[in-house]
Amino acid sequence: MTSDEPLRVGLVGAGPWAKSVHAPGLGNHPGVALTAIWARRAEAARELADEHCAGVAESFDELLDQVDAVAFAVPPGVQAGLAVRAAEAGKHVILEKPIAPDVAAAERLVEAVTGAGVASLVMLTLRYAMETREWLDALKADGGWRGGSARWLSGALLAGPYSASPWRHEDGALADVGPHVIDLLDAALGPIAEVVAAHRTREDLWHLVFTHEGGATSSATLSINLPVRPTVADVAVFGEHGYRTLVRHPVAGVERFTALLDDFAAMIATGTATHPCDVRRGLHLQRILDRARAIATR
Numbered sequence: 032m033t034s035d036e037p038l039r040v041g042l043v044g045a046g047p048w049a050k051s052v053h054a055p056g057l058g059n060h061p062g063v064a065l066t067a068i069w070a071r072r073a074e075a076a077r078e079l080a081d082e083h084c085a086g087v088a089e090s091f092d093e094l095l096d097q098v099d100a101v102a103f104a105v106p107p108g109v110q111a112g113l114a115v116r117a118a119e120a121g122k123h124v125i126l127e128k129p130i131a132p133d134v135a136a137a138e139r140l141v142e143a144v145t146g147a148g149v150a151s152l153v154m155l156t157l158r159y160a161m162e163t164r165e166w167l168d169a170l171k172a173d174g175g176w177r178g179g180s181a182r183w184l185s186g187a188l189l190a191g192p193y194s195a196s197p198w199r200h201e202d203g204a205l206a207d208v209g210p211h212v213i214d215l216l217d218a219a220l221g222p223i224a225e226v227v228a229a230h231r232t233r234e235d236l237w238h239l240v241f242t243h244e245g246g247a248t249s250s251a252t253l254s255i256n257l258p259v260r261p262t263v264a265d266v267a268v269f270g271e272h273g274y275r276t277l278v279r280h281p282v283a284g285v286e287r288f289t290a291l292l293d294d295f296a297a298m299i300a301t302g303t304a305t306h307p308c309d310v311r312r313g314l315h316l317q318r319i320l321d322r323a324r325a326i327a328t329r
Contacts, residue, residue, distance in 0.1 A: 044104030045070035047192035106198035130313035175271030
């Protein structure tokens with residue numbers, strides 16, 4: 032790959048998220064080329080590849096041989112091992128959240144990425160929205176925030192393209208939307224130091240309480256198994272400068288993925304391997320997720 036050539040990216044996965052976000056985002060970005068797709072279901076990979084004029088890899092190793100980077104759109108238990116192999120092969124990686132099924136697997140992935148010196152970004156899509164970046168910048172400039180709260184309530188598991196997702200049904204809202212909420216509270220109020228409380232109902236309604244370095248506290252309520260339409264997804268902080276809510280603009284996920292790809296391409300072009308949303312961020316969030324899960328199952 033030379034500086035005037037597009038980044039060759041391979042896509043792993045051909046499910047609903049890959050179809051609606053990854054493939055169109057990679058296929059339409061001027062700085063990258065969707066080169067090949069590999070998925071467990073070969074017919075799904077072929078259908079998606081045909082739609083975006085990409086090739087089909089017969090195996091994961093074949094995919095690695097054709098690309099400079101790999102974007103993953105698979106469950107965390109599948110992603111962790113494959114992403115280690117990709118990094119060890121010198122491929123840059125775009126990772127889904129959570130990055131792994133547990134802390135141990137996440138640590139192995141971080142070790143592989145850092146050892147290879149490749150670029151990595153996690154699909155914390157809200158962080159790539161301009162309104163989020165401006166909100167966080169303003170909070171940092173003002174300071175003095177004492178607490179915060181977040182809610183993410185939806186019926187994603189009741190109907191729609193993700194309702195048949197086995198890993199979402201098994202791991203629930205904490206693994207699916209938890210990384211987004213925890214990441215925003217952590218970014219707004221400072222690193223989460225402790226999970227004070229975590230409770231999960233039989234219907235997978237989560238209530239979480241955190242303390243942050245510096246003394247702030249926050250709480251989160253999560254569910255993807257409630258008949259709530261439209262989805263309720265809000266984050267707010269409060270302190271010396273009043274009450275600040277993140278005002279989200281309803282845009283397609285592919286638009287935020289495009290912003291992610293802008294950062295990803297820039298990292299690789301400049302030889303940068305660190306980013307606020309890189310694999311190390313994924314590990315930090317994984318530790319919080321695992322701690323919350325452990326407390327809830329006591």
